Amino acid sequence: MSRQYRVAVVGATGAVGEEMRRTLAERGFPVSELTALASARSAGKELAFGDQNIVCRELREDSFADIDLALFSAGGSISAKFAPIARDSGCVVVDNSSSWRMDPAVPLIVPEVNPHDAEWHSGIIANPNCSTIQMVVALKPLHDAVQIKRVVVSTYQAVSGTGVEAVTELQRQVKDISEGRGAQVAVYPHQIAFNCLPHIDVFLDDGSTKEEQKMVDETKKILGDTSIAVSATCVRVPVYDGHSEAVNLEFEREITPDQARDLLARTPGIVVEDNPETYLYPLPIRASGTDPVYVGRIRRDPTVRHGLNLWVVADNLRKGAALNAVQVAELLVQKNLIRVP
Amino acid sequence: MSRQYRVAVVGATGAVGEEMRRTLAERGFPVSELTALASARSAGKELAFGDQNIVCRELREDSFADIDLALFSAGGSISAKFAPIARDSGCVVVDNSSSWRMDPAVPLIVPEVNPHDAEWHSGIIANPNCSTIQMVVALKPLHDAVQIKRVVVSTYQAVSGTGVEAVTELQRQVKDISEGRGAQVAVYPHQIAFNCLPHIDVFLDDGSTKEEQKMVDETKKILGDTSIAVSATCVRVPVYDGHSEAVNLEFEREITPDQARDLLARTPGIVVEDNPETYLYPLPIRASGTDPVYVGRIRRDPTVRHGLNLWVVADNLRKGAALNAVQVAELLVQKNLIRVP
Numbered sequence: 074m075s076r077q078y079r080v081a082v083v084g085a086t087g088a089v090g091e092e093m094r095r096t097l098a099e100r101g102f103p104v105s106e107l108t109a110l111a112s113a114r115s116a117g118k119e120l121a122f123g124d125q126n127i128v129c130r131e132l133r134e135d136s137f138a139d140i141d142l143a144l145f146s147a148g149g150s151i152s153a154k155f156a157p158i159a160r161d162s163g164c165v166v167v168d169n170s171s172s173w174r175m176d177p178a179v180p181l182i183v184p185e186v187n188p189h190d191a192e193w194h195s196g197i198i199a200n201p202n203c204s205t206i207q208m209v210v211a212l213k214p215l216h217d218a219v220q221i222k223r224v225v226v227s228t229y230q231a232v233s234g235t236g237v238e239a240v241t242e243l244q245r246q247v248k249d250i251s252e253g254r255g256a257q258v259a260v261y262p263h264q265i266a267f268n269c270l271p272h273i274d275v276f277l278d279d280g281s282t283k284e285e286q287k288m289v290d291e292t293k294k295i296l297g298d299t300s301i302a303v304s305a306t307c308v309r310v311p312v313y314d315g316h317s318e319a320v321n322l323e324f325e326r327e328i329t330p331d332q333a334r335d336l337l338a339r340t341p342g343i344v345v346e347d348n349p350e351t352y353l354y355p356l357p358i359r360a361s362g363t364d365p366v367y368v369g370r371i372r373r374d375p376t377v378r379h380g381l382n383l384w385v386v387a388d389n390l391r392k393g394a395a396l397n398a399v400q401v402a403e404l405l406v407q408k409n410l411i412r413v414p
Numbered sequence: 415m416s417r418q419y420r421v422a423v424v425g426a427t428g429a430v431g432e433e434m435r436r437t438l439a440e441r442g443f444p445v446s447e448l449t450a451l452a453s454a455r456s457a458g459k460e461l462a463f464g465d466q467n468i469v470c471r472e473l474r475e476d477s478f479a480d481i482d483l484a485l486f487s488a489g490g491s492i493s494a495k496f497a498p499i500a501r502d503s504g505c506v507v508v509d510n511s512s513s514w515r516m517d518p519a520v521p522l523i524v525p526e527v528n529p530h531d532a533e534w535h536s537g538i539i540a541n542p543n544c545s546t547i548q549m550v551v552a553l554k555p556l557h558d559a560v561q562i563k564r565v566v567v568s569t570y571q572a573v574s575g576t577g578v579e580a581v582t583e584l585q586r587q588v589k590d591i592s593e594g595r596g597a598q599v600a601v602y603p604h605q606i607a608f609n610c611l612p613h614i615d616v617f618l619d620d621g622s623t624k625e626e627q628k629m630v631d632e633t634k635k636i637l638g639d640t641s642i643a644v645s646a647t648c649v650r651v652p653v654y655d656g657h658s659e660a661v662n663l664e665f666e667r668e669i670t671p672d673q674a675r676d677l678l679a680r681t682p683g684i685v686v687e688d689n690p691e692t693y694l695y696p697l698p699i700r701a702s703g704t705d706p707v708y709v710g711r712i713r714r715d716p717t718v719r720h721g722l723n724l725w726v727v728a729d730n731l732r733k734g735a736a737l738n739a740v741q742v743a744e745l746l747v748q749k750n751l752i753r754v755p
Contacts, residue, residue: 223717227568227660229610229649247588262693269570269651269658269698271711271725276690280671280713302717306660306725308570310610311652317610319568319647321662330621349617352603357610370612372621376564376643384612384647 077105078411080402081140081164083155084147085109085120085129088237089169092395093144098123100399103406110136111147137162142411144398145169160196165411167198167398171283174199174291181294184400185342186213190297191404196413198401203393204228204284204307204316205291210343210366210392211320211385214336216296219379220325223302226288229310229317230273231357232265234389239265243311261309270309282307315357316389324379330371333381337368342392347371355386364391418446419752421743422481422505424496425488426450426461426470429578430510433736434485439464441740444747451477452488478503483752485739486510501537506752508539508739512624515540515632522635525741526683527554531638532745537754539742544734545569545625545648545657546632551684551707551733552661552726555677557637560720561666564643567629570651570658571614572698573606575730580606584652602650611650623648656698657730665720671712674722678709683733688712696727705732 080097084090090111097104107122109129116131130136132151137143137159145152145159145168152170159166173179180190181199186209191198201209212221232239239260246256246266256264263270273284288305310317338345346355347369355367366387374380387393405411421438425431431452438445448463450470457472471477473492478484478500486493486500486509493511500507514520521531522540527550532539542550553562573580580601587597587607597605604611614625629646651658679686687696688710696708707728715721728734746752 225566225662225717227647229570229651244592248592251585251589251592263697264699267652267654267699269653271658271660271695272693280690280711304662304715304717304721304723306568306662306711306723308658308660310570311608312610313608317612317649319612319649319660321566321645321647349621352613354612356604358605358608370621370647374645376566376645380645382645382647 075103077103078141079106079108079139080104081108081110081137081143083110083132083143083145083151086111086115086118087146088233088240088390089146089394092390093146093398094120094122096391096395096399100403102399102402108140134158137164140164142167142402142405144402146394156197160413163413165194165196165198165405165413167200167401169200169394169398171202171287173197174201175294181291182401182404183209183295183397184404185210185340187295187297188404191401191408191410194410200394200398200401201291201295202284202287203234203389204230204318205288205295206393206397207316207366207385207387208288208318208320209292209295211337211368211383212292212296214340215322215324215328215333216298216301218336219328221301221322222325223323224292225304225321227319228305228307229312230307231312231314231316231389232309233314234316234393235260240313243313265309266311268311271306273307273309312357314361314388314390315386316393317355317357318385320383320385321374322381322383323377324381327379328381330373330381334371342366343368345369355384357386360386360388363388364396366392416444418444419482420447420449420480421445422449422451422478422484424451424473424484424486424492427452427456427459428487429574429581429731430487430735433731434487434739435461435463437732437736437740441744443740443743449481475499478505481505483508483743483746485743487735497538501754504754506535506537506539506746506754508541508742510541510735510739512543512628514538515542516635522632523742523745524550524636524738525745526551526681528636528638529745532742532749532751535751541735541739541742542632542636543625543628544575544730545571545659546629546636547734547738548657548707548726548728549629549659549661550633550636552678552709552724553633553637555681556663556665556669556674557639557642559677560669562642562663563666564664565633566645566662568660569646569648570653571648572653572655572657572730573650574655575657575734576601581654584654606650607652609652612647614648614650653698655702655729655731656727657734658696658698659726661724661726662715663722663724664718665722668720669722671714671722675712683707684709686710696725698727701727701729704729705737707733
């Protein structure tokens, strides 16, 4: 019988944590025992794992003594503190926060794109930002073929990326507005129902947001090419689940829309939905609850020498977070890399 | 007493027609008599104009005999047929459809941008597409200062741009989904509630949509510069009113974000909302019901030699349609151009 692993999910009660538990079970990850960890407030809660119920425990410094692999999704400060503690206990960490992503000693992995980077991990592996993951899955085959020079991307990001409380806020605001009451604002700085907020994560000194900077930095690191220029505008829209992206690309060499469509359709993890005649193009409500990255609206941009436009959609909690983390864990199993060097 | 005009609103019962009646009244346009015209179905309906009620009449070939100025917003085929009939009756037409916009004999006017083009009208003046109007208002002062080379724009367009029936569809879908029922789809090819549709107007042979092509063609015509390259992705979002646009710009010459902010703030018709510290940036729910074009998120794009990103928002029924049409009419009054040459 092949090896089984003692797996912890840190932040097990959150939107991504819930999706991690579901994805581990659905994909039959070789779990001998699943440990659900969260804040003291959630300790004692019963959580689903496949057809079992497990009891959530409080995250503590000694939580990792008997764990082989920990999937973290409990926010940046928790990861900054506890990922090294877990690693020092001999546990391999796949971390979904932004804390470790740009650390040069930490690989940042999308399994379809840079699986080879798993080989040099030293106990912590970072899971990229949701909006970056789905974009680089679509960019990778095109970059390999004709070399991307520049990306201009505008995002249409769902509230589930913020967390369960943002989903509740959108539901409540929609109800209040439909019934003629004013919308209460708590999670976002402004009403999200029937609105667009060009503001995700904190603002930086140059006027961009951290979310936008993540798309710039993480894309270069994952594709292993600092020459790729990325300009991003990240916008929250009143969609429950599924991020969409309008991606404008400039390449070094010529590629036709048909060639791009063929390349993308042959790439594992991508589904091309691109038929104007039947009004077929990627939609967040259809992507929600599914695994692929969907690409459509593939068309030439004649305003640059070698240009294409794409529309890229994926479930931000699955491929954008939990599924990618579990796929990283599967990659570690395949390569026998669940060990702290 | 200065001259007053016999004014007709064609398509008076639609979302834009309603806004035209309201805007003419609010701005005190010199109307001696307002005639509301629509399809036979709407004839006899009472419609508001200021504090009067007027009775809607059926649009017919002889409707324009005693009219000086007609504002059309009844769709492309109505405009294609009736605008020449109105003009031949001696009536000046300001047309909000796409029928006449690219006709080289018809000026396409945004009063803040190209008022001089009013002078060569020969009875029909076209009102640009909503998504184009708000963008060119923001582009004009920057183009004059440092010459725009290339625009990459992604839109976030409200349902009111489609019409009253689309507003009702979003309301009904939101209610159905909130109450656990499936959403009925009628106006759009897919559910619009909690979704993003990368599809506005019909598809063209090159894979772009007519809405996207309008932004390309109309921008060049209004700015009077065919050298400006525009690549557009147009997306419908579940917002009732107010279009938003992520606009990426490449210029011929250097301009800093501060210089751009100053230039834009000094431009009539523009309000700059740009203070990350107080989470101030343009929002469609705040723009709705107001006249200006709002610009914010003004920041450098370091991926091209002279690059800037902007976030541009306006009320698509006001500045994007009815207000711009009434402003064109005001311009004609000022220049004494309400006469068919």
